[in-house]
Amino acid sequence: TKLFEQCLFTFLKGLFTFEVDEFLKKGRKEYQLTMAPRYELAVGLKKGYRTTKIRWANHLAQKTSKVVKMRPSRLKGLQTKNNKFTRDLVREVCGHAPYEKRAMELLKVSKDKRALKFLKRRLGTHIRAKRKREELSNILTQMRKAAAHK
Structure with missing residues (x-):
């Protein structure tokens, strides 16, 4: 023992x-x-x-824990308040670009991976393609909700 x-x-x-x-x-x-x-x-x-735990922040936050600013490459294309307003206005007047329409058609028939590949080819990087796919899928859900309310 x-x-x-x-x-x-x-x-x-x-x-x-x-x-x-x-x-x-x-x-x-x-x-x-x-x-x-x-x-x-x-x-x-x-x-x-x-x-110490690293927190990612767009702007400097509290000094208590280690804060690292996001890379500029990750900030490119990020939506701000003014930027969102301008894009919404342009979207209302002009509609969607042809490549966006095609990507939306792919998303409608649940071909998410194919849509991502297509968007990556058109936009250049994987991160931008993922962001665009998310944006377009949100637009589709909003359209479905609007159609359901009518």
Whole structure:
């Protein structure tokens, strides 16, 4: 049993933050076990460097945690209030571009992957294609809701 307890304590020492000698002196019932904070460590049992959680932000936020600004490439084409108003106005006057109409037809018949491939070919990057596909699918759902209300 003594050997078993020693093995158990060495195992527990890896999981919990406490001194084994103090644990033996005070006894099991009197000692309060405290778990080590998991989020401060990279991977495994107490492994790696202490890390802080990284939050992505468009603009600088609170100074309490580490904040990293988004890459400019991710910000390109992002909708702002003015930008959205202008695009909606243009969309109302001009309608959709031919490639958007074709992508919407593909989305109507549940060919999402094909629509993504098509949009990627037309727009150039995977991220822009995904954003456009999401935008067009939202337009389709709005059209369906409008048709249901009539």
